[in-house]
Amino acid sequence: MNTPTLFSDLHAAHDWLASRGLLPPERRNETLPTPHVRLHDGSTVVSFCSNNYLGLNHRPEVKAAAAQALHEHTHATSESRRLGGNLGLLEELERELADFKKQPSALITATGLLANIAAVHGILDAGELARRWYGSPSPSSRPVVIYDELCHRSIQMGARQSSGERARFRHNDVEHLADILAMYRGRATLVVTEGVFSMDGDLADLPRLVEVCDAHGAVLMVDDAHGTGVYGADGSGTANHFGLTGRIPLQVATLSKAFGGMGGAVLGDERTIAMLRTFSSGYRFTSSLPAEQAAATIAALRILRSDPGLRDSLWANVRRLRTGLARMGIHPPGDGPIIPIQMGTPQAAAQFEELMLDTGYWCVAVTPPAVSPETCRIRLTVSAMHDTDQIDGLLERINDVSSQVPALMGLANSYAGSAT
Numbered sequence: 275m276n277t278p279t280l281f282s283d284l285h286a287a288h289d290w291l292a293s294r295g296l297l298p299p300e301r302r303n304e305t306l307p308t309p310h311v312r313l314h315d316g317s318t319v320v321s322f323c324s325n326n327y328l329g330l331n332h333r334p335e336v337k338a339a340a341a342q343a344l345h346e347h348t349h350a351t352s353e354s355r356r357l358g359g360n361l362g363l364l365e366e367l368e369r370e371l372a373d374f375k376k377q378p379s380a381l382i383t384a385t386g387l388l389a390n391i392a393a394v395h396g397i398l399d400a401g402e403l404a405r406r407w408y409g410s411p412s413p414s415s416r417p418v419v420i421y422d423e424l425c426h427r428s429i430q431m432g433a434r435q436s437s438g439e440r441a442r443f444r445h446n447d448v449e450h451l452a453d454i455l456a457m458y459r460g461r462a463t464l465v466v467t468e469g470v471f472s473m474d475g476d477l478a479d480l481p482r483l484v485e486v487c488d489a490h491g492a493v494l495m496v497d498d499a500h501g502t503g504v505y506g507a508d509g510s511g512t513a514n515h516f517g518l519t520g521r522i523p524l525q526v527a528t529l530s531k532a533f534g535g536m537g538g539a540v541l542g543d544e545r546t547i548a549m550l551r552t553f554s555s556g557y558r559f560t561s562s563l564p565a566e567q568a569a570a571t572i573a574a575l576r577i578l579r580s581d582p583g584l585r586d587s588l589w590a591n592v593r594r595l596r597t598g599l600a601r602m603g604i605h606p607p608g609d610g611p612i613i614p615i616q617m618g619t620p621q622a623a624a625q626f627e628e629l630m631l632d633t634g635y636w637c638v639a640v641t642p643p644a645v646s647p648e649t650c651r652i653r654l655t656v657s658a659m660h661d662t663d664q665i666d667g668l669l670e671r672i673n674d675v676s677s678q679v680p681a682l683m684g685l686a687n688s689y690a691g692s693a694t
Contacts, residue, residue, distance in 0.1 A: 295621065295624065296620055296621075296641075298620075298624065298639065298641055301313065301314075301636075302314040306324075306326075306331075307321035307323075307324040307326060307657075307659070308329075308332060308659060309321045309322070309324065309657060309659045309660055309664065311636060317634075318634075319631060319634050319635060319636045320634060320635050320636065320660075320664050320667070320668070321636045322635060322636065322637050322654045322655060322656065322660075322668060323636055323637060323638040323653065323654070323655060324655060324657060325500070325530065325531045325655055326531070326532075326534045326657060326659075327503065327504055327531060327532045327588055327611055327655070327657050327658065328503060328532050328534065328578065328584045328585070328588060328657065328658050329534065329584075329657055329658055329659040330532070330533060330534040330574040330577060330578065330584075331533075331534030331535060331570065331574070332534075332659075333573075333574070333577060335573050335577060336534070336570045336573045336574050336577070337570075338573075339566075339569040339570050339572065339573035340566040340567070340569055340570035340573075341566070342569065343363065343565040343566040343568065343569035343570075344565070344566040346565070347361065347363075347564075347565035347566075348565075349564060349566065350561065350564050351561055351562045351563075351564060351565070352561060353561060353562065354558060354559065354560060354561060354562060355551070355557070355558075355562045356551075356558055359561060359562035360562065361562070361565055361568065363565050363568040363569055363572070364382050364562060364563060364568050366568070366572060367382055367563075367568045367571055367572050367575075368380040368381065368382055368539070370572060370575055370576075371527065371539050371541065371575065372541055374510055374575060374579065375502070375510050375511065375513075375525060375527065375541050376510065376513075376514075376519045376520060377525060377541035377542060377543075378542070378543050378544050378547075379541070379542060379543065379544040379546075379547040379548075380539050380540065380541045380547065381539065381540045381541075381547050381550055381551060381557060382537055382538070382539050382562070382563055382568070383537060383538045383539065383540070383556060383557055383560075383563070384536075384537060384538075384560050384561060384562065384563050385530075385536065385537060385538055386428070386499055386526075386527075386528030386529070386530055386531075386537070386538035387428040387431075387538070388428075388538060388556040388557070388560065389428075389526045389527070389528065389537075389538025389539055389540050389556070390426065390428035390429045390431070390432050390497055390526055390538070390556075391428055391431050391432040391435065391554075391555075391556035392432070392540055392550055392554040392555070392556030392557045393432065393495060393524065393526055393540045393550065393554075393556075394419060394429055394432025394433050394435075394436060394464070394466060394495070395432040395433075395435045395436045395554060395555065395556060396549065396550040396553055396554030396555075396556065396557070397417075397464055397493075397495075397524070397546065397549075397550070398417045398419055398432075398433075398436035398437065398438035398464060399417075399436050399437055399438070399553065400549040400550065400552070400553040400554070401413040401417075401462075401549075402437060403553045404549075404552075404553065413462060414462060415460070415461045415462050416437070416438065416439060416461070416462075417436075417437075417438040417439070417461070417462040417463070417464065418438055418439045418440075418441065418458045418461050418462065418463045418464070419433045419436065419438045419439070419440055419441075419463075419464045419465075419466060420440075420441045420442070420443060420451065420454055420455070420458075420463065420464070420465050420466070420492075421433060421440075421441075421442055421443075421465070421466040421467070422442070422443060422445055422446065422466070422467045422468065422471075422478070423442045423443065423444060423445050424445045424468070424471050424473070424474065425466060425467065425468055425497070426468060426472055426497060426499070427643075429466050429468075429497060432556070433466075435555075438464075439458075439461075441454050441458075445471075446476070446478060446479055448479055448482040448483060448486055451465065451483070451486055452486050452489075452490070455486065455487075455490040455492055456490070459490065463490070463491070463492040463493065464492070464493050464495060464524075465483065465487050465492045465493065465494050465495065466494075466495045466496075466497065467480075467483060467494075467495075467496055467497070468496070468497045468498075468499070468500070469496045469497065469498035469499075469500070469501035469502075469505070469511060469512030469513075470498070470499075470500035470501045470504070470505070470512060470608070470610060470612065471500075471608075471612075472499065472500055472612065473612075473614060473640060473644060473645055473651075473653065474607050474608065474612070474614055475606060475607055475608030475609075475610055475611075475612030475613060475614055476607040476608040477501075477505075477512060477515075477608065477609075477610075478496070478512070480496065480512055480513065480516045480518055480522070481516050481517075481518065484518055484521050484522065493523055493524060494522055494523060494524070495522075495523075495524035495525070495526065496512065496513065496522050496524070496525050496526070497525075497526045498511040498512055498513070498525050498526060498527055499526065499527065499528040499531055499538075500531055500610070500612060501515070502527040502528070502531070502532060502533075503531065503532025503533060503578055503585075504531075504532050504585065504588065504610060504611065505610070508579070509532075509578055509579070509582070509585055511525070511527070513525065523542055523543065523546075524540070524541070524542045524546070525540075525541045525542070526538065526539065526540055526541070527539045527541065529567070529571045532578065533571050533574045533575060533578070534570075534574055535567050535570050535571045535574060536563070536564075536567045537563045537567055537568075537571065584658050585658070587658040588611060588656070588657060588658040591611075591656045591657070591658065591660050591665060592609075592610060592611050592613075592656055594662065594665050594666075595613060595654070595656050595665050595668070595669070596609070596613065598665070598666070598669040599613070599615075599669070599672075602669070602672070602673055602676075604672075611655055611656045611657065612653065612654075612655055613653075613654040613655070613656065614640075614651045614652070614653050614654070615651055615652040615653075615654065615672075616649065616650075616651050617639070617650050617651050617652060618648060618649075618650065619647065619648070619650055620639075620641040620642065620647060620650045622650065623639035623640065623641055623650040623651060623652060624639050624641070625678075626639065626652055626675060626676075627639040627652065629675045629678055630652075630671060630672070630675055633671040633674070633675065634667075634671075635667070635668050635671050637652050637653075637654055637668075638652070638653055639651070639652055640652070640653045654668075
């Protein structure tokens with residue numbers, strides 16, 4: 275039987291990539307980072323690749339809450355929120371998240387990726403769908419979404435699924451955004467950025483973005499996946515960090531980073547959230563978050579709000595690791611727990627990961643399609659769970675291994691960002 279052309283093309287691409295070592299491995303681990311990880315071969319390494327910034331999913335209170343909810347409600351809802359899957363725990367979590375993020379209302383999704391899709395696609399299309407299906411008044415114009423070129427792929431997916439017109443502005447270039455906004459003056463416009471960029475670790479210039487969006491009548495949405503629980507005087511995220519609480523109309527949070535769980539949330543005014551519940555495919559056409567995840571996240575959120583020492587430990591570790599790298603001449607962007615080290619090529623990044631793993635440290639190489647080929651990197655993430663010996667050991671191994679990967683040297687002054 276002849277192989278269909280679609281498969282023959284796909285398999286040819288696979289073989290080409292495999293022959294050049296360009297298919298990154300998915301390493302199997304038998305435990306989750308504490309930060310020690312036991313790999314499938316029985317070896318134990320120290321992980322610096324987890325987004326579990328505060329280690330909350332290892333807390334006994336969080337495990338107990340999850341176990342109780344699992345016992346009471348089983349492991350899945352098997353339904354969307356609209357069709358019988360709207361457990362009271364989900365609404366309780368939404369209320370607590372909205373209070374934490376200082377937003378009027380919240381909507382929980384099954385994953386963080388779905389939260390961005392639900393927000394962008396839903397906000398851009400809800401008005402037209404209401405007209406088409408229910409006969410409501412037509413929207414004033416075809417909506418426009420303008421997003422930072424380094425925004426997470428899920429934001430781009432939401433934009434592409436929508437009927438809105440799309441544009442991108444150069445990374446953190448507010449003047450470029452203002453020029454684009456001027457072209458769409460009078461149109462219904464959504465501007466999207468990340469609070470903390472997931473591959474680069476730098477922060478969006480939220481004060482200037484708020485100013486420009488207000489001046490042009492645009493709505494600003496911030497994906498605060500890596501800011502929530504980490505930044506701000508109260509840990510609520512980048513809006514609080516910049517003194518902009520109440521000034522950013524739409525936010526997205528993930529439950530899989532600082533909260534250590536699974537799921538996502540869209541936060542905004544009550545009428546916008548109500549429209550997303552009705553018209554957003556990323557919310558309405560998927561099973562709801564399992565009960566044990568909701569219960570665990572509620573417990574984690576309460577610990578986060580009552581124990582600021584957790585974030586103090588995280589930031590002490592961030593400063594120690596970044597200071598040590600600076601002494602080696604490595605100056606990654608940003609100031610937080612996402613610490614990228616530029617490698618230049620997929621092969622160099624993969625080689626560095628292997629060499630580090632051999633020394634007992636797991637630091638993941640990031641390659642296309644997450645970033646462009648020339649900006650491949652090692653992406654370090656530090657957590658409150660790390661101790662000083664582990665951080666100092668990592669620095670020693672980086673110093674030793676970097677001499678074996680020449681592409682690492684001179685990286686800090688020629689840093690570039692992730693691909694779209």
